[in-house]
Amino acid sequence: FKDASKLFTSYIPPKLPHRDKQLRQLQSFFSYRLKFPQVVQLEGPAGTGKTSSSLLLATMLKASTKTLYVNLKVYRKKFLMYKALLEQVEPDAGLKIRSYSPEELLVYLLKTISKDHEYDYLFIVDEIDNFIKGGDTSVVYELTRLNEVFPGERLNVRGVIFISRDPEWRDLLDSAEKSSLGALIIKYDRYTKEQLTDILEYRASLALKPGTYTDEIIDYIADVVAEEANSDVRFALDVLYYSALTAEREGAEKVEIEHVRNVVGYLVPGLTSEDLSLLEKVEMIGLLSIAYTLKLRGEPYVGFLDISKVYEETCRRYGLRPNIRTLENTIQKLHDLGFITFKGIKRIGVNVPLDKLINFLETRIESEI
Ligand SMILES: Nc1ncnc2c1ncn2[C@@H]1O[C@H](COP(=O)(O)OP(=O)(O)OP(=O)(O)O)[C@@H](O)[C@H]1O
Ligand SMILES: [Mg+2]
Incomplete structure (x- = not known):
């Protein structure tokens, strides 16, 4: 960088x-x-x-x-x-x-x-x-x-x-x-893959040292984002940022395709770091608890009561004291922000891949501790 x-x-x-x-x-x-x-x-x-x-x-x-x-x-x-x-x-x-x-x-x-x-x-x-x-x-x-x-x-x-x-x-x-x-x-129409490439190239030139990334990398990210995330530039910037971060932490000379693949494997399209920055830690834990409950149950929707049990455990694990009122407010906020679907107190769900979501949130919460 x-x-x-x-x-x-x-x-x-x-x-x-x-x-x-x-x-x-x-x-x-x-x-x-x-x-x-x-x-x-x-x-x-x-x-x-x-x-x-x-x-x-x-x-x-x-x-x-x-x-x-x-x-x-x-x-x-x-x-x-x-x-x-x-x-x-x-x-x-x-x-x-x-x-x-x-x-x-x-x-x-x-x-x-x-x-x-x-x-x-x-x-x-x-x-x-x-x-x-x-x-x-x-x-x-x-x-x-x-x-x-x-x-x-x-x-x-x-x-x-x-x-x-x-x-x-x-x-x-x-x-x-x-x-x-x-x-x-x-x-504002969706960007084409070629436009996305230009935009990424431009942002990369502002943020990264010359020689630390190649056209091939930019092209690959544009490809993935055009296909999997509706050309959302915000997601593309996240992919580039986390790939460069991984490369830097590993002490690599430049960003490799493998870094990008890795990052794409755990980032969730439709849930970018900008979205997450709207959430407090306790709210991320609320979202994580919903994801855990859905995974545990294996059903498309779960109820508030089930979530609250999982929430208690999850809070303790991260050293917080669970509070039902906070969970209630969290669910309201997650719904307002479009992170979850709420079709009633017994029908709460998410519409992003669960494993990715869990992995992503765990990494985020742990890195902030
Ligand atoms: N043409 C572009 N050139 C450089 N960066 C861009 C371009 N278009 C978007 N971006 C970057 O992509 C990110 C998302 O763009 P922006 O927030 O303007 O999107 P938006 O249309 O408002 O999306 P949303 O509906 O999700 O709010 C920003 O960081 C922005 O700087
Ligand atoms: Mg906007």
């Missing part, structure tokens, strides 16, 4: 190969303040560069525009979401707004913003599909009609970007919400 962090999925590279078109479109929508805030949607499968390109746009506009970003995967209530946005302009707003309704909070946020005569603001609302599936669609109406909050005034908001994977989220909106959302959609 020369700089391992350049392979982290949280790193936003200064360039995004094969996303020129989308970036150009984004710039054309947000480079100037128009009469009304622009509403634009980004849409496409996992790991296609939606979040990164919106944040790259934010850095491009930084001389004139501040960006407020929220990922709705982690906020399930409108109040919490508006609070998260507000705290980016007023970090210690917490106490003052405690008794506000979500709507009052939004008005307060806009008021605060409008006091800033130097900058415009851009809202990025990521993973909106997740939130809408929770049932509260009013946020779309509110964020697409910002200009109606203070009639007659011109708001210093450039616009709102909604990011989603699943186009079907729009079907859950009512007709007024749909119409104010509009139809400016920028599409």
Whole structure:
């Protein structure tokens, strides 16, 4: 490695190969303040560069525009979401707004913003599909009609970007919400294997010393990820990172195919280190317990009671004290994040390969101890 962090999925590279078109479109929508805030949607499968390109746009506009970003995967209530946005302009707003309704909070946020005569603001609302599936669609109406909050005034908001994977989220909106959302959609298609190769080559050149990897390795990773993980760049970066890490720990001169094979053998597509970073250790142990229970039972679903027994043992093994309430919260969170399927208190399951999941979680939990 020369700089391992350049392979982290949280790193936003200064360039995004094969996303020129989308970036150009984004710039054309947000480079100037128009009469009304622009509403634009980004849409496409996992790991296609939606979040990164919106944040790259934010850095491009930084001389004139501040960006407020929220990922709705982690906020399930409108109040919490508006609070998260507000705290980016007023970090210690917490106490003052405690008794506000979500709507009052939004008005307060806009008021605060409008006091800033130097900058415009851009809202990025990521993973909106997740939130809408929770049932509260009013946020779309509110964020697409910002200009109606203070009639007659011109708001210093450039616009709102909604990011989603699943186009079907729009079907859950009512007709007024749909119409104010509009139809400016920028599409992100899955990368082809060749595009994936270019992207990996680029990220490898930022993170690894020259001569420590070959075209053959990059090509092989692109191949595997295109076939087994729907070309998800996030997964590809994980594979490259862990392969290089293994090579370095072994004291090898460069990354070999065998390192990659090994890593592919235990990484779980659809469960990347970025996803896992959203979990506390005790939550990883909860997920691991569900996996153990499913394996023990050999059935597609298991019940809460069975899980809780396994959970007690697993917690002890890792030196934690089991707590049923924590397990309950963990299951809720795992469900919200899409790690498990929950079809009732007696029907809890996962949809990734169990052995891989167990192996992966055990390695992660143990390496953090
Ligand atoms: N064209 C690209 N060039 C370089 N890196 C890229 C490119 N596209 C994606 N990446 C990297 O892949 C990772 C995942 O991308 P990103 O988070 O933007 O995906 P996403 O479309 O938002 O996916 P999701 O729907 O799962 O949130 C990031 O680390 C990002 O930097
Ligand atoms: Mg994203």
